Amino acid sequence: MSTTLPRPGVAPATARHEVQGPRPALRPVSARGPIIVALGALLGAVVLGVSMGPADLSFSAALRVMASHLPFVHFHSGVSRIDADILWQIRLPRVVLGGLVGAMLAGGGAAYQGVFRNPLADPYLLGVAAGAGLGATAVIVAGPHMTELLPLAAFAGAVAAVSVTYVVGSTVGRQGATVSIVLAGVAVAALLTAIQTFLQQQHAQDLQAVYGWILGSLTVATWSEVVLILPYIAVSAVVLVAHRRLLDVLRVGEDEANSLGVRSSRVRITIVAAATLGTAAAVAVSGLIGFVGIIVPHTVRLTTNASYRVVLPVSMIGGAAFLILADIAARTVLSPSEIPIGVVTAFVGAPFFLFVLRSRRVGRST
């Protein structure tokens, strides 16, 4: 019996580098429209996320509980202590954490796709998944007294893996080439996954814990996880959004970007560092939730046909909405049992993405 990390960055490696379709002409689209639509979707997802769950609680009860937690407001919700705790301590942090993680994975995916000019790039491309997986597995097999260190170990593993990838990849290849960085990512991920698999097989009694972490979950989300990752995700989001126009410049190619006066290697390392920091934080508390980083940015791109100026912020908002909705399915479809959220994102997300891809093709041919 063997389980390996899902390695979104590994399988299609040979066919992957520098894939470029015909570059669609960028329409001068206003960012406002798509952002308003995405914010509407996010608001809807939050309302649903707060009002739906295995525990039977009304939306008005949810509103009253939230109102009672507003600062300087002395308001008694009239909801029982247990129900209030369920909403405030269990359900709400889960919605918020799902939103943060979804925003980060989708934003990170969009940024990586821009930097590496590769439609298959996702936030796990340079070894985040393998590094975090190794860190988490090492802590799980080390025993119960180490449990609190799990997020830290996953975070450290992810950051270390990407650092090694970047340093090795940018020194062995042609100056400024992204191919060697992507290939270094494949090698680093393979190496770390091998070590992770070895550790896991040596401690078969922990198989379920390791596997559960790898599949990704928001099951035990609390406010402390939210507080833990918020700074990283905020910094990462600000840096990525600030670089959205430069991503458009990189899109025309390394040499062209350089000739336009953009120092592409410096832009690239800044974006990769920001995306890695945020993704590592997200992965540290939620495990490896797949597909979000690929399907959300592409869906945004296909429906708006816009530049990164639009794609990046809309992907973040849309990713938050998508993961909140996926988590609703994870906790209600088989209620009171849970479904791993990674299963939901793939099961719902992949067909939806194919649908968008198809309608887009039909739309173009006419």
Add this chain to the structure above:
Amino acid sequence: MNKRSRRMPSGICAGLALLVASCGSTSDNSAGAGAAGAGSFPTTISAANGQILIKARPRAIVSLSPTVTEMLYAIGAGSQVKAVDKYSDYPKSAPRTTLDDLQPNVEAIVAYRPDLVLVPGDSTGLTGRLKAFDIPVLSLPPAATLADAYRQYGELGQATGHVQAARTEEAHVKSQIDQIVAEAPKADAGQTYYYELDQTYFSATSSTFIGQVIGLLGLHNIADRAPSAADSGGYPQLSAEFIVQSNPDWIFLADTICCGQSAQTVAARPGWSAMTAVHNGHVVTLNDDIASRWGPRIVDLLQTVETALAKHRATT
């Protein structure tokens, strides 16, 4: 801690020797089947993996199941055990090795020159591979019911030449369980419990072996409301908000060793402190290893639960 003595086999066996025809140690296989407590060889066992022929009384047993290891020592076959797997941590005297049932290394097993290999299942095809070496493999899969667990004493007794001791041990476990159930406070019947397998809220329904054992005390399992319980083999992952809203009277933690959980860690979980079980001190810690096995120590587990229930009744 435990008012009932459990490690009985040799003592009881000696005591019974006057009553029963023979008991244990003789290696004389002359008499007809079943007449001698040592059993007779060759013998064929109807096991989970088919009809298994054992030609002679085994003298080098390899056990790849912690539960089976416990059962072997309980029926007095410990001296015939050559090697046990790395998870067989009880009794301490068992010859623990690095063997691992989940990834059995045929060469490593054969190196012990076993004349009987005991496994908790044959998903890896060990039976077929050891056939080439003429080594019989007996599969004793995880018990789905108490009756399954009891039957395995008989199979092991027949396979190892301890028929009578196995019968005695089986009867002893049965009578201890019956006694605990009889003593359990009836007033608490109808109370609910949540059984925790790990800190991500995996649980066990009352259709599982452990669920049936705890169900003997008349408690209702909140995980039974999970519609997917059957699909997940009776081990669904529950939502935290469902557990809290169900507000069970009791919380049983079978993740104390694996995951370091305790009454304190449960009370510290956000949203859990208002629960009745937490408030009343009804968070009962169990030994994960015992709770995941179906051997003789299941009596200890049931006793722990019953003691908690009785203590509660005494204080109310």
